[in-house]
Amino acid sequence: MLRYIIHRLLLMLPTLFGVAVLVFFLLRLAPGDPLAMMFEGANVSKEVIEGERARLGLDQPMIVQFGKWLVGIMHGDFGVSLWTGRPVLYEIGIRLQLSLQVAIMATILAVLIAVPLGTLSAIFKDSWIDHLVRIISIAGLAVPSFWLGMIIILLLLTYFSWIPPLTFTPFFEDPWKNMSQLIWPALAVGYRYSAVAMRMMRSSVLEVLQEDYVRTARAKGVYERLVVSRHAMRNALLPVVTVVGLEFAFLIGGLVVTEQVFNLNGIGKLFVQAVARGDYTMIQGLVLLVAVFFVMINFAIDMLYALLDPRIRYR
Amino acid sequence: MDQLVENVGSDPGREQRVLTATGGSPWLLEVEDLHVHFVTTRGVVRAVEGISYTVRPGEIVALVGESGCGKSVSSLAIMRLLAKPAGRVVAGRILFEGRNLLELSDEQMREIRGRDIAMIFQEPMTSLNPVLTIGFQIMEPLLIHLGMDMKTARARAHELLKMVGIPDAERRLDQYPHQFSGGMRQRVMIAIGLACNPKLIIADEPTTALDVTIQAQILKLMQDLSRDLGIAMVVITHNLGIVARYADRVNVMYAAKMTEQATARELFAKPCHPYTAGLLRSVPRLDRARGVKLETIDGMPPNLLDPPEGCRFAPRCLAQVPESLCAQPPLVEVGPGHYSACVRAREMARVGPEGLGLARASAAVAVTKQVDRSEPIMSVRGLKTHFEVATGLKALSGGRGVVRAVDGISFDVYRGETLGLVGESGCGKTTVGRTLLRLDNPTEGQITFHGKDVTRASGEQLKQYRRQIQVIFQDPYSSLNPRMTIGEIIAEPMLVYKLQPDRKSAREKVTELLTQVGLFDYMAQRYPHELSGGQRQRVGIARALAMQPSFIVCDEPVSALDVSIQAQIINLLEDLQQKLGLTYLFIAHDLAVVRHISDRVIVMYLGRAMEIADRDALYETPLHPYTKALLDAVPIPDPLIEAQREYRVLGGEVPSPLNPPQGCVFHTRCPWASEECTKVVPELREIEPGHFAACIKV
Amino acid sequence: MPTATAPAITYKIPRRRHPVLQFMVQQPLGAAGLAFIVLMAVCALFAPWVAPYDPLDVDYSSMLAAPSADHWLGTDSFGRDVLSRIIFGARTALAVGFLASFTGSTIGAVTGVVSAYFGGKIDLVIQRIMDVLLSFPIIVLAITVVAVLGKNIILGVDVNLVVAIGLPMIPKVARVVRSSALAIRELPYIDAARTAGYSDTRIIFRHMVPNVVAPYLIMITAFVAQAILAEASLSFLGLGVTEPTASWGLMLSGAAADFYQQAPWMIVFPGIAISLAVFAFNLFGDSLRDWLDPKIKL
């Protein structure tokens, strides 16, 4: 078990290294100069700009910069933001809590909606229930989250002259205030998310219901209710776990547009800002962070699989 | 089963038992004029049309017929488990203890399922829920139907597992299906079926997916249980041997209709329907000398979407009379308890099948064969093919195991002969074939073909080799590229290798090949899914022939086919061999088929050759205990012979090739095994001229 | 023994039809989606004739006009006709959507098949590369590509935008196709082709690729929908299509929200356009999957 975990963790390293290489060189090979961004519109001499460049270490050969960056990472130092001069990890840290919370809330919401509705739709395949659920879920995929978010806010504003709080309050400090800010983006994102999971649940239940062991269960005289909940659902959940996991990983870094619409001080907004500012170190840190999340969640999915499916369980 | 071998004699008390079990009401189950239709987008499939049969308490009734004739559907209809919403019972009655099951509410029906009627399915590998423990799956009907508490249910489950012969039952209860072998899973299915002491068990091809030795174990178990517990059984099968060995009465179905009903003895002795007669004759049998061609039933079973008018069998029937007479023959009684749905049934009862001219003239022609034994076309020495696999636990931890699929095998193949390769599932037959074809790479050993070493051939040399050696696969459904027409498939090698100068001549050649394998010219335009299984197998043969090979590996080419088609293909292969001077390596697990077609036979077990001999020597005087056990396990399609036969059931299971036993690989199941066998690896020795066996005890 | 009498039941037996017709009968929802897609494609193709106005026609005299007989869906803050811009926006959406999804899926499919066919080291390397791509979240990857590569417009389509949207699809398609191809690789007809000594290229393109067409087609339709959404999102963020080109996402971006009371049509209709288009593609894709191969998971 421990060996397995270590093995899996070691397997992540090449992937993460690939991500690091890609993001590092992609950024630097691209046109545009972060220094130009910093001095935009200011009437300063070339010497001043070059001085700043040297101070930030951007004048060194690329490969040296890369090596330094990697060595730093190994010591847990992701460097400082080119823009603010504060450590990248600090900047990310203060925003991660919010992004994580929204992602978790959206996940809970999505699973709560998707599992029962998806199952229902599969059981009553081709009936009006199925059609309705499918239309709801496909609509969820179709409505852009940001648009839904815009509409939600505008409706709140028009009918209640109220908008969600602009600044983040940690949940344990003031749950009410926290929720009143984050429930809306969670809803806007969760709808789409639930649609993804619902579709998967439906097709997976449909498939499982065709399985021989479901027929066996029926032949045993098991109550139909139990046939679905005990024999079909658990098997059907496996692929759903995968999509939910991947979607979750996606949300960590992918709330870009929604965070923009709701003015959430999260990872996504930071990412857009960092890109806009040409803040290399920050982008690198963020991409690597998201990649770490992604591989860790994949790892977690595998673990969950093992938990749900004895065929791949280990001792 | 813990005991390795069990002595089972004939069962003279069977008739008696059936009679005493018959209590007040004569019938336990009466199926009357059952019609089942499936409404699909491609049309209405009339899967069952007016079949009727009855089952007495305690009796074993067989339902036989070719694939797709409606056996499963009729039994699922009894359980009311037809696929919804496509399947529906449109007419008929199913009386179980006098109650019409079709009129019960869903809830009432659910109560009957698993409690009064249990069902066992064909696929043991997929019929158990992979995420629930074996124990729970056995306990579930107990909890639901008998309202037991967990503790008593568990105790009963334990008892049931022991009853079906699973050792170490207590620990096994907490395991999951994937930790069980196929045979053990089927035992678990039986345990589940038995859980609530049902009155009737419907077993839908319970042993088709299993090896002969395991099949014998399972059938023996079911027979014993039925006898001891007085449970009636409906056994669905297409294997006439099984019917002969176990069934009291037989119902033969053909194309959704009942064709003949009789007691087993009567049916085998005096078939009164041309179809039954054909069926009985087209199976190669272990108890009869061969040397002649197999009899066949020509043609294909009808498509149930669009069945022929009148007698369904008429188009294939050699005894057919003018069409008007064949119209919709009803079941007529030809003897006591013997019914047949043929207009000439009474006539046939009088004069027998031969009287109607049902034996084909061609069948009598003896096959004479010239095999030049001076120099082998191919010779294999010490061949080993091992696979590195990540398995189970180790798959997760990155550890690897070695599957010794083929573990040191040597043999020669001579020009023009057919070398049979038999053995149970997983013993490495396919791997031998694939290694010869260089689809898998040998780990060790040597393959020489026409005197050239091809073990590590590559590039041009390999290409050259491959033009002379071809393959025919088991599964006719997946061995043809579904996106290419038959014509394209057959012509492809000719065009790639420029065997034909241009497309036109290639097309002509395709036509020629199609004719050669008994297909029609126009089929070149069709896609594989537009052909039946037997036809596809013929296409597979034509494709192999297109390369003009001298050697063909036939990997179970007939195992997936119905008996009537199987005979056609075997005959075709033999014809081609004669005409083209081909050499075959014929892989199969059906000993009778191998016997019929082979000149020499290799018996494999766990990657090793146990015995190699000429066909007749092997079948008449088997030397190796494994060969003997295999031959014993095969039921012979004749109840009279079966009743007199002394046979032993080989116990235990085939060990994993990942971790084969020390010493003689067979010692774990061998009735002769001694201390020494666990240590010494027996060499393949020539015991008699041309007869080799790998056993220290012979 | 009772003799059997066939019950007199008659069914309306559907005739064998053309596959397209068959699809329409069996998948009414999918057919509705398809119909809408066709409608949209026709509008996009013939946009200059279908649209009542030139989408670039700035008319300061009729700014923010409400829907009327002149302007069915009103005008925007430059007095441009919203309907015309939506119709021309369909061009952008479909062009980017199809190109991105087609190139992404095609590259992904070929990669997947190659990876599955060769297995071993090649497979391992390809899979690691796909892992790397997959660990970049779609939008992040897209933003990076757009921000890094800028614009590169060929024949009116921003190639870099297509790359940005199509790139993240590659590993996803490759994964799905690879697993299909892995199964196909084990099938006897591939063995037969290998025994016949055909070249790898021939086996891959003649025998394997045509048999992963089902997942490929399904992924393409699904990804057109995703690509349309991605284009809208990127344009909304100001990273995609730029003014004055008509694009649905762009129509919602910037100050559009600020006109929502004054001119709600500016934010409602483009949103509906995106939703309907994506909805139609998903509906069609879903039904296509149900019809072709329900086992494919997206």
Next chain:
Amino acid sequence: TPRSGGLLKFAVGAEPPNYDCHANSSFAFIHPVRPHYNTLLKFDTTKYPAVKGDLAESWTVAKDGLTYTFRLRKGVKFHDGTTFTAEDIKATYERIRKPPQGVLSLREAAYVDISSIETPDPNTVVFKLSKPNASMLSNFASPWDCVYSAARLKKDPRFPERNIMGTGPFTFEEHVAGSHWRGRRFKDYFEKGKPYLEGFLAIFVAGAPMVNALAAGEVLAEFRGHSPADRDRIVKTLGDKAVVQESPWVCSLVVTFNTKKKPFDDARVRRALSVAIDRWGGAQALSKVALVRHVGGVLRPGYEFAANEKELMSYPGFSKDVNGSRAQAKKLLQETGVPNLTFTLTNRNVAMPYTPVGVFLIDQWRQIGVNVKHDQLETKLYLAAQQRDNPTFDAALDFNCDFMDEPNLQLLKYLSHDRSAINYAQQTDRTLDDLFDKQSGELDRKKRYAILRDFERRALDQAYTIPTIWWHRIIVTNRALKGWHITPSHYVGQDLTDVWLE
């Protein structure tokens, strides 16, 4: 009558990267940071562009314009409790004009004319100039020249980069990156009774969410400026709680032509493109949807040194005869042999006001048969296209914006390439340079006005860089906010000393 107390919540559209006034140039810095500091002088918001004392109590300027003497307030304390003296002023300005190693100063250029700074006594500071400079006094009112503690700077010249420590009305409380900035009333502030506010909370929010926040009353103000649509929306939702203040803005959008590239090396082509723009009509139309409204030359219309309407209309491109102008433009293009000119307008992808003005310009040029592609780029790429060594753009939409009306600032864009880091047109034109220098040292307002007209005419004739439409500043505040006055610059008047809540 002002009341004390209360927390002012206001929105800021961006966020300062660090805390050093001398190294920053964005309004996003001024709005949260300025309340923590004082400057020597400051603008009187009610009488802009007049200046008044901040840390200086009074001042005198020598006749020759070469000596500036300031008397400083007494009893001024830094937030850390130390006393403010003339040394602090000296240290601050030395840091700006001659930044020590590792310190960044963006406004060295404004003070090149200073030759020395003297502190005869703790309450007096004397600036000596090497030559007269017409903008010197306004410079001393620059909101960027935060006065730091000399003691702190001595210990660490880069101290202000990470710390807020001034004499201003508010002390620093917290800055949560990406979210908000909080200041609290400085109890020992030198102006008794001020500031009125108990504290302020600057929330970083932009775009539609910011407008939503204003409309919902979640924040009381945003001090940069709104588009007319924003204004209408906020007013509509807030109703009578909204107070609107408007003013012309010291910002304009200009088009720069890459004079290194053909055909933009030809003044006639550039002039044609300038003439083709109907500035008067466009200003009127765009003012409904964008934050631009005023037609002006190189200086903000309404500013004392700006051209009046009559003078303006005599410049190329400022005629009110649209058709005549277009015909003239077409003719010019014809003459130069590029009647069917096609080029790319490089714009930045900022919605307001770049997009509407870009769309407007393209439409204008379309009317004379010029086909223009609109390339709205991410800022980084936008800047890369205009980079000084190797510019790739054809024409670009740029903005010209500074913290006050002052030819010395506004005309920098029009100076020769080698004299101005913010000239992207890449031209070298010594005539313009000479005119610039002349007006810069001209203390006589009349004469300076005349020189500026010559400069303006030449700039518009050559059309290296052409003004399009000047911005219009609209501020909607919540009625609860009092004591705040709009000025043409969103950089000045933001110390929040005189602001109170009702």
